[in-house]
Amino acid sequence: MSAVAYREAAGGGLWSRMSLGQKQVLWAWSFLAVPLVFYVVIRFWPTFQAFYLSVTDWTITKPASFVGLENYGRLIEDSLFWQVFRNTFLYLILGTPISLLISFVVAYYLDRVRFMHSFIRALYFLPFLTTAAAMAWVWRWFYQPVPIGVINDLLSSFGIPQQPFLRSTSQALPAVLAPAVWAGLGFQIIIFLAGLRAIPVTYYEAARIDGLPEGAILRKITLPLLKPTLVFLVVFSSIGFLRIFDQVYNINTNDPGGPLNSTKPLVLMIYQTAFSSYEMGYAAAQTVVLFLILLVISLVQLRLMRDR
Amino acid sequence: MRFGHMLASVALGFATLASTGAKAVEIEYWQYVFDTRVKAMNQLIAKFQEANPDIKVKQTTFPYADYQTKVAASILAGQGPDVVQLFYGWTDNFISGKMIRPLRAEAFPSTEIERDFFPIVSAMKRGNDYYGLPTAVRSLALFYNKKAFKDAGLDPNNPPKTIDELVTAAEKTVKRDGSGNIVSAGMTLDMGGQDHQWWREVLIRQFGGVPYTENDTKVAYNDEAGLKALTFYTDLQKKHKVGQAGFMDEGQAAFRAGLAAMTIDGTFRLGSFGTIKAFEWGVTELPANAQGLRSNYASYFANAITTKAEGEKLAAAEKFLKYVSSPEAMKVWMEVVGELPARRDVALTPENVAHPVYGPFLKGLEYAHTTLFKDEAAQRQVAIDMANRVLIGGEDPKTSLAKAAEAEQAIIDRAKR
Numbered sequence A: 001m002s003a004v005a006y007r008e009a010a011g012g013g014l015w016s017r018m019s020l021g022q023k024q025v026l027w028a029w030s031f032l033a034v035p036l037v038f039y040v041v042i043r044f045w046p047t048f049q050a051f052y053l054s055v056t057d058w059t060i061t062k063p064a065s066f067v068g069l070e071n072y073g074r075l076i077e078d079s080l081f082w083q084v085f086r087n088t089f090l091y092l093i094l095g096t097p098i099s100l101l102i103s104f105v106v107a108y109y110l111d112r113v114r115f116m117h118s119f120i121r122a123l124y125f126l127p128f129l130t131t132a133a134a135m136a137w138v139w140r141w142f143y144q145p146v147p148i149g150v151i152n153d154l155l156s157s158f159g160i161p162q163q164p165f166l167r168s169t170s171q172a173l174p175a176v177l178a179p180a181v182w183a184g185l186g187f188q189i190i191i192f193l194a195g196l197r198a199i200p201v202t203y204y205e206a207a208r209i210d211g212l213p214e215g216a217i218l219r220k221i222t223l224p225l226l227k228p229t230l231v232f233l234v235v236f237s238s239i240g241f242l243r244i245f246d247q248v249y250n251i252n253t254n255d256p257g258g259p260l261n262s263t264k265p266l267v268l269m270i271y272q273t274a275f276s277s278y279e280m281g282y283a284a285a286q287t288v289v290l291f292l293i294l295l296v297i298s299l300v301q302l303r304l305m306r307d308r
Numbered sequence B: 001m002r003f004g005h006m007l008a009s010v011a012l013g014f015a016t017l018a019s020t021g022a023k024a025v026e027i028e029y030w031q032y033v034f035d036t037r038v039k040a041m042n043q044l045i046a047k048f049q050e051a052n053p054d055i056k057v058k059q060t061t062f063p064y065a066d067y068q069t070k071v072a073a074s075i076l077a078g079q080g081p082d083v084v085q086l087f088y089g090w091t092d093n094f095i096s097g098k099m100i101r102p103l104r105a106e107a108f109p110s111t112e113i114e115r116d117f118f119p120i121v122s123a124m125k126r127g128n129d130y131y132g133l134p135t136a137v138r139s140l141a142l143f144y145n146k147k148a149f150k151d152a153g154l155d156p157n158n159p160p161k162t163i164d165e166l167v168t169a170a171e172k173t174v175k176r177d178g179s180g181n182i183v184s185a186g187m188t189l190d191m192g193g194q195d196h197q198w199w200r201e202v203l204i205r206q207f208g209g210v211p212y213t214e215n216d217t218k219v220a221y222n223d224e225a226g227l228k229a230l231t232f233y234t235d236l237q238k239k240h241k242v243g244q245a246g247f248m249d250e251g252q253a254a255f256r257a258g259l260a261a262m263t264i265d266g267t268f269r270l271g272s273f274g275t276i277k278a279f280e281w282g283v284t285e286l287p288a289n290a291q292g293l294r295s296n297y298a299s300y301f302a303n304a305i306t307t308k309a310e311g312e313k314l315a316a317a318e319k320f321l322k323y324v325s326s327p328e329a330m331k332v333w334m335e336v337v338g339e340l341p342a343r344r345d346v347a348l349t350p351e352n353v354a355h356p357v358y359g360p361f362l363k364g365l366e367y368a369h370t371t372l373f374k375d376e377a378a379q380r381q382v383a384i385d386m387a388n389r390v391l392i393g394g395e396d397p398k399t400s401l402a403k404a405a406e407a408e409q410a411i412i413d414r415a416k417r
Helices: A002-011 A020-053 A070-077 A079-110 A117-129 A132-142 A150-157 A172-198 A201-209 A214-225 A227-242 A246-251 A266-275 A280-306 B002-023 B035-051 B064-076 B088-096 B110-116 B119-124 B146-151 B163-173 B191-206 B224-238 B251-256 B267-273 B311-324 B327-336 B350-354 B358-366 B376-391 B397-416
Strands: B025-032 B055-062 B083-087 B133-138 B140-145 B182-187 B260-266 B281-284 B299-305
Touching: A020 A280, A070 A079, A070 A280, A079 A117, A079 A172, A079 A227, A079 A266, A117 A172, A132 A150, A132 A172, A132 A246, A172 A227, A172 A246, A201 A214, A214 A227, A227 A280, A246 A266, A266 A280, B025 B035, B025 B064, B025 B311, B035 B055, B035 B311, B035 B327, B055 B064, B055 B311, B064 B083, B064 B088, B083 B088, B083 B311, B088 B119, B088 B299, B110 B119, B119 B133, B119 B299, B133 B327, B140 B146, B140 B163, B140 B191, B140 B267, B140 B358, B146 B163, B163 B182, B163 B224, B163 B260, B191 B224, B191 B251, B191 B260, B191 B376, B224 B376, B224 B397, B251 B260, B251 B267, B260 B267, B281 B358, B299 B311, B311 B327, B350 B358, B376 B397
Parallel strands: B025 B055, B025 B083, B182 B260
Antiparallel strands: B083 B299, B133 B299, B140 B260, B140 B281
């Protein structure tokens, strides 16, 4: 370095003519460029590649040729796509409110519990640490018919007829969703607890001196002040449910997304189109659609956060 | 001076090393990871190298899930294997991607192939060219639980010979609890397992139809025979109530656990069922129809030479392919992996045919069919959904069959483009 600087100084090069401020900026950018280039190559380039692939008919083995918007046209006509679209939003519409409601209730009361507080909190957090694949396999056996399904064994011991769960087009999606919600609870509870702790105690003290009932405190103080936490969790869990895959794939490996596609989310359809049928172009078109959905939902939710 | 000598001798040493290294041609062989297959191939490679000291074979393996993607990506990048193992159903894909080359007729004359191998080898033929040869083949048979048969008052040495006898035996062996729930199945129903092959290549033919025409490019089962075959299958659950799709999750799991009296499965299941300690089981040919018509589904992994192999590597690859499809290699494969030899004379020896386990599978090979799948997973899914629409959705079999035929034809047509 010093040799270079010396030579440049002697020759009156560009470097020596720069001011100290300019040099600092240049140094800063050359360091910043490393992660930036990395990010562009690892993230953006493949993303643009996906956009390009979505207008070709590439199948891994056959060379890609340009087909225009044919893949998108096929997508619109594909009844499977619309069912998968509906399933994906069902995961979102059911999953996000249910998981947020349960985790808020748990966090709200856990916040008041002093006895074995950290132990109980750890118990709630444990499922979050478990591999989704392992969990899905265990739940798959829970849902089996008698004689081995725990839930059905319980039902029939109370004289309730056994339920088909994963073998039913109407019950399968909630049955797949349940372990997904359960697994995410721990994380959401921890975030809610942190949010609750961050609310200044003085507000509560003032309210109690004024004689405000508990319900009003919850509505007027706790919930409004918890809004940033809430928005974060809504965005976070929405994206999670829109991208649900491993739970669904592993709970029914012989007929992934079944029965009759009633549990298949968009990500699973993309996976099967790409890595089972090798229709990479068509899969890329589906990916672009998923990207647009995620983008729109995130923008809307960020907008909601801003008007606070 | 001394140093100079040393340097010269070292250089000479390197030179000789390099020249001997260059003399041996190294070719690469790829297959997916499966313990016994890798072991068998290691034995074959050792024997082959002993006989051909000028050729070195390097075996590379990786998980089945990534197999096709990795092979395709690496060959297209000019890397990868010289000899590759592929499922017969991927052949079209591999040819259109210019990944494998036709076998040279001088080295592998088709008259000899057709004389020596089972007829199912024709699934590797396009035009006049063969694109690969199998070492071993697989077929289906009916596994039955001898203990369950005995408990139900059936003769454990006289398994069902016809599909009507199958239903009768299933009705006798099924066990239900007080509320009518099945606690032990008579016959497993698992379209995601081997039942879709049984339905497609066996039941449809036994009810007087054919699954496809025009080299398996036109779906032909949307007719009376197809409907009868589907109704027979779904009636096992709906009418006779001898089994239930999804019972114990998978058919093979139910059988393994001793909670199913009968299941249809392939040679590849022998290893898993071989470890069953709780009961004795038997194997019999897939049951015939009332007129005695039998059919079976056979499949195999073939070995093919890739477009990457050129010149002396091509010659070495041909030698190696010849060896792994030789009678000697097939014997090793059968002993180590438990799969059936692809050559008639090696397979149909008197002791093999009389073998209580291999016998039924081998007999099945004589009349077996091999479906030329375009997209096996998607076509299997069509069959799964067809049965589910009837079993779960309560749709009538005729409508469900028509939908399946349409969906499968669309998959086939798209692959042709």
